[in-house]
Structure formats: C-alpha cells, structure tokens
Amino acid sequence: MKIRYIIYLLLAILVAYLIYNKFFGGDDKIKPDDKGGKRGGPVPVNILLVRDTALSTTIDITGTISANEQVNLVSQASGTITGIYFNEGSRVKKGQLLVKVYSQDLQASLAQNEYQVALAKQNEYRNRVLYEKEAVSKQEYETSLASLNSLKAQSAAIRAQITRTEIRAPFSGTVGLRNVSPGGYLSPSSPVATLVNIDPAKITFSVPEKYLSLIKDGSKVNFIIESSRKTFTATVYAIEPSIDVNSRTITVRARAANPDGLLTAGSFAKISLALEEIPRTIMVPTQSVIPDIKNNNVFVLDSGMAMQRQVKIGLRTDKQIEIVEGLKEGDSVITSGIIQLRPRVPVKVQKVVRQ
Known part of the structure; x- marks a missing residue:
C-alpha cells in the first residue's frame, strides 16, 4: 500500500512541475x-x-431580359397556305410579306366589283352633267352618286378581306421557327412563328422599397449575363407606380443597346445598382x-x-x-x-x- 501512495505522490509532483514550467519557467528567455x-x-x-x-455603395439584384417587341404571328383568315416568304431565324423588315393564304376568289370578286365601279362612275358623270343643265332631277343624280359610293365601299371591304389573307411583319426583327408548311390549312388559332425585336433589350428587375428615392428615369445600371464576360449598361425608362405589398419592392424597367445580339430574351441579368457615393x-x-x-x-x-x-x-x-x-x-x-x-x-x- 505504501508503494502505491509513493507512486501517486511522485506523479502529482511531476504534473505540478510540468504546469509550473509551462507558465512560469520561460521568463528567463523572454x-x-x-x-x-x-x-x-x-x-x-x-x-x-x-x-x-x-x-x-451598390446592391446586387437579379433581373430578366426581355425583347423590346415580341409577337406570335397568326392569320386573320382561314384558308390554304399558298406561299411562305421568310427563312427561319432570318431578319425581316416592317411590312414585309411573310405568309400568303389562298385569296383567288376574293381577287375575282374585287375585279368584278371594280368593273361595276367603273360603270357607276360613268353613269354618275353623265347624270352630273345633265343635272347641271337641268336635264335630270336632283334625285336621279343623287341616286347614281349613291350607287357609285356603295360600290366603292364594297371594293374597300373586299380589299380588307384580301389583306387579312396576308401575314406581314408588324415591326422589324428576327423570325423564329415556323410551325406551318406550304399547302397546309391555316386558321386564326394556328401559330405561324414568333417575331422578336431585341435591339434594344429590356431588363426588368425589382428594387427594395427603401432604395426607391435613388431610382429615377434616366438612371444607369450595370449588369452581366452568364453567356458573356462583357459588362452591359442599361438606362431606366419606366418605374411601376405602386409597390408590391408582399415583397415591399417596386418593379423597374431599363433598356440596353444590343447591336451584336449578345442579349437573349428570357435570360437572367446580374445587376449591380449604384446607390450612393461617399x-x-x-x-x-x-x-x-x-x-x-x-x-x-x-x-x-x-x-x-x-x-x-x-x-x-x-x-x-x-x-x-x-x-x-x-x-x-x-x-x-x-x-x-x-x-x-x-x-x-x-x-x-x-x-x-x-x-
């Protein structure tokens, strides 16, 4: 038993020495x-x-890029497609004819009506000359004039129907993939293709309510996209007049020049919005x-x-x-x-x- 106590005592002394040396033994060195x-x-x-x-100071927010103008091309008339005058993915100009629907029957009706208009013009001219000479009554002259005007109105209506058989570009842009083929039957519910104008591009984003006073018409914002290392600049041109009650943010829209077509509709933009400068x-x-x-x-x-x-x-x-x-x-x-x-x-x- 005494040997065990002696061992415990020696261990305790050793531990005490190590502790003392660690905390107090280095004073002679430093x-x-x-x-x-x-x-x-x-x-x-x-x-x-x-x-x-x-x-x-800046904040980083996310926005969405959209086209300046975008529309689904559809026909206003039903009929067989007689011609498609665009290539998929090509640039088209405003007013350019893209698709033509069968209109031969309307063309024939217009030709017939134009012939009747020509006869009515001659009749109106003769009656006007005779009326000036008091050879016919005023009622007879007005009847011939009304007949001429009625036929002209019919011609205008037929021309409008013919126009509805043509699909033309409402603005300049790029045509997407077409969904129709020559000889197919086209109805007003059938989508033909998508026409997009993305120069300039629109960037839509939301700004927290507390920064509203720092955003105004003409403010500049910088942004980047995943597909390019270039930093783009957009100019704010429209601000939503009301704040979203759920997110407490306000929607802002800006325009960015896109002459090289690097910005694509539907992609995300990482926006760096400058708030103030110290x-x-x-x-x-x-x-x-x-x-x-x-x-x-x-x-x-x-x-x-x-x-x-x-x-x-x-x-x-x-x-x-x-x-x-x-x-x-x-x-x-x-x-x-x-x-x-x-x-x-x-x-x-x-x-x-x-x-």
Missing part, C-alpha cells in the same frame, strides 16, 4: 523590456498606408479589424511597435470595411500577422501597401 514589449524576435507584418478614398472615407482590409464584445480595434505601426487603436466602422464590402472614426490619412495599419500581435509588440515590416 522578459519585458522597459517599454513593455518582448525581447523575442519582432513579428513580421504587412502594413497599409491609409489615405482618403471614394466609396461607391467622396472621402477610409477603407481597410476586413482581416485588419479585430472585433470584441463592445468595440472594434486595429493595430497600427508606431515607432516599430504594434499599437492597438479603437475604431468605429461603417459600410462593408466583400473585402473592405469603412473606418468612420479612429484613423486618419497617413496612418500605417497592420494587415497581416494579427493573431500574433499584442499591444507594444515589436514588428518587422515586410511589405508596404498603398491604396
């Missing part, structure tokens, strides 16, 4: 100097020379700011030592934090080796970064 620093090697650090800079402020890297329970601090270089300084922060970006109070232009902020630093620890500058 001792405080008269300035409160350490006599060990200085900590290697990088520093940033602070200067005033401009800060632009002309003079101080920005430091995020990793240089040390938060604690109540305050935020940074280390600055002063006479070869790291000195802790309390700061007040403002806006944040992906990589930087705005310093509202606590730093001035020309200060040297330590940006690396932060974990190893303590107040009044000697440091060695390895790299100086200028903003």
Whole structure:
C-alpha cells in the first residue's frame, strides 16, 4: 500500500512541475523590456498606408431580359397556305410579306366589283352633267352618286378581306421557327412563328422599397449575363407606380443597346445598382479589424511597435470595411500577422501597401 501512495505522490509532483514550467519557467528567455514589449524576435507584418478614398455603395439584384417587341404571328383568315416568304431565324423588315393564304376568289370578286365601279362612275358623270343643265332631277343624280359610293365601299371591304389573307411583319426583327408548311390549312388559332425585336433589350428587375428615392428615369445600371464576360449598361425608362405589398419592392424597367445580339430574351441579368457615393472615407482590409464584445480595434505601426487603436466602422464590402472614426490619412495599419500581435509588440515590416 505504501508503494502505491509513493507512486501517486511522485506523479502529482511531476504534473505540478510540468504546469509550473509551462507558465512560469520561460521568463528567463523572454522578459519585458522597459517599454513593455518582448525581447523575442519582432513579428513580421504587412502594413497599409491609409489615405482618403471614394466609396461607391451598390446592391446586387437579379433581373430578366426581355425583347423590346415580341409577337406570335397568326392569320386573320382561314384558308390554304399558298406561299411562305421568310427563312427561319432570318431578319425581316416592317411590312414585309411573310405568309400568303389562298385569296383567288376574293381577287375575282374585287375585279368584278371594280368593273361595276367603273360603270357607276360613268353613269354618275353623265347624270352630273345633265343635272347641271337641268336635264335630270336632283334625285336621279343623287341616286347614281349613291350607287357609285356603295360600290366603292364594297371594293374597300373586299380589299380588307384580301389583306387579312396576308401575314406581314408588324415591326422589324428576327423570325423564329415556323410551325406551318406550304399547302397546309391555316386558321386564326394556328401559330405561324414568333417575331422578336431585341435591339434594344429590356431588363426588368425589382428594387427594395427603401432604395426607391435613388431610382429615377434616366438612371444607369450595370449588369452581366452568364453567356458573356462583357459588362452591359442599361438606362431606366419606366418605374411601376405602386409597390408590391408582399415583397415591399417596386418593379423597374431599363433598356440596353444590343447591336451584336449578345442579349437573349428570357435570360437572367446580374445587376449591380449604384446607390450612393461617399467622396472621402477610409477603407481597410476586413482581416485588419479585430472585433470584441463592445468595440472594434486595429493595430497600427508606431515607432516599430504594434499599437492597438479603437475604431468605429461603417459600410462593408466583400473585402473592405469603412473606418468612420479612429484613423486618419497617413496612418500605417497592420494587415497581416494579427493573431500574433499584442499591444507594444515589436514588428518587422515586410511589405508596404498603398491604396
């Protein structure tokens, strides 16, 4: 039994010695100097020379690209297709004939009616001459004039029916894939193709209510798309007059030039919306700011030592934090080796970064 107690006692002494040596045994190697620093090697650090800079605040939102004009081409008349005058995916001009439906019967009716109009014109002319000579009554002349006008109206109605057998481009653009073939029967419910004009392109997006005062007609927005590395610019031209009660956002629409056809209707746009610009402020890297329970601090270089300084922060970006109070232009902020630093620890500058 005594041997066991002796072993326990020796183990306890060993543990106590190790603990004492860990926390108190190194004082002969590193001792405080008269300035409160350490006599060990200085900590290697990088520093940033602070200067005033401009800060632009932005928000990233998602929008949808749509065509400037887009329509499904359909026929206003039923009948057999006698001609298709466009190629799929081709550019067409406003008013260009795209599809023709059978109209020979209407053409014949128009020719017959035009012949009757010609006879009616001659009759109206003779009666007008005779009426001026008081050879016929006013009633006879007005009857011939009414007959002429009636026949002209019939011709106009037939021409309108013939026009309905033609499908023409309502605006200039690109025709999509066609859904009909020559000789097929076309009805008003049959889609022929889609006509799209996407130069300029429209971008529709929603902005949070609190930023409404910063959006106005003519505002510029930048955006990118997945299929291109180019940054595009659009100009706001329309703002929804009411706010969505569910999302508390307002819908905005902008136009972007698309001469090269890089923007495609239906694709997503990643929009960077500039909100405001602060002309003079101080920005430091995020990793240089040390938060604690109540305050935020940074280390600055002063006479070869790291000195802790309390700061007040403002806006944040992906990589930087705005310093509202606590730093001035020309200060040297330590940006690396932060974990190893303590107040009044000697440091060695390895790299100086200028903003």
